[in-house]
Amino acid sequence: MDLGIAGRRALVCASSKGLGLACAISLAREGVAVTMTARGAEALEAAAQQVREAAGATGATVIAVAGDITTPEGRALALAACPDPDILITNAGGPKPGDFREWSRDDWIAAVDANMLTPIELIKATVDGMMKRGFGRIVNITSGAVKAPIDILGLSNGARSGLTGFVAGLARKTVAHNVTINNLLPGPFETDRLLATAAAAARGTDKSVEQVLAARRAANPAGRFGQPGEFGDACAWLCSAQAGFVTGQNLLMDGGAYPGTF
């Protein structure tokens, strides 16, 4: 299926690896010009090269902009490189795991900054232009924790739920202009982030990280972790011309782990 977005411009945040990188690859394959961000410049440039290869014959350009997307300076750099994106994928590292008794006000502010206010600032900077041009697709990478909280990820459960509530309102105001805003909720996807949370879960127990991972794989109805490419392709579809009637949704990709009927 041709997604009808060749020639569009995308800003894909936090995309030197994992889910962000997968989204950049899937969009570039569709001929979308991609601007990628991450803090580590070297890994980002290597990732951009991978995305250029994915773009292949489409001729889509790929730009890498190093910076911390959770800071005003980082966002300004990203938006200077891609001032009028047609597609915005918001993403940043997830907050640290732990017990809420250990978290200070500063920890909460950092989580809210990264996983709620940063996407909102990026939406604020881009959504009016999208509406004027009559096309826009915004996808926020959030977490399955928004639907089913993960006990050690309370900072994520809280901050991302705030973003979800905000998006639910705004998404109904933009869709008449062919600008959709949706959230993609990853369950367990095989990325460095997943390994880090498994290591945190193993710490202080008699289990190895591999044992924790094996138990998590076995507990998932799919019997496996999700692959980043599956996530990237779902993101590209949400950004497609055909997806203009889908807005304000929370698409959970978790192999069926969430046990609810709806």
Ligand code: NAP
């Ligand atoms: P990952 O493999 O650790 O990759 C994170 C990416 O974000 C890297 O490219 C990293 O590069 C970049 N990044 C992190 N903080 C950044 C910042 N402040 N500014 C710019 N770039 C930044 O993580 P992932 O698994 O793809 O996860 C992506 C998001 O999905 C995270 O918020 C995570 O919590 C959430 N999530 C993931 C899973 C899962 O199973 N993988 C499940 C639920 C939710 P630099 O470090 O160089 O900046």
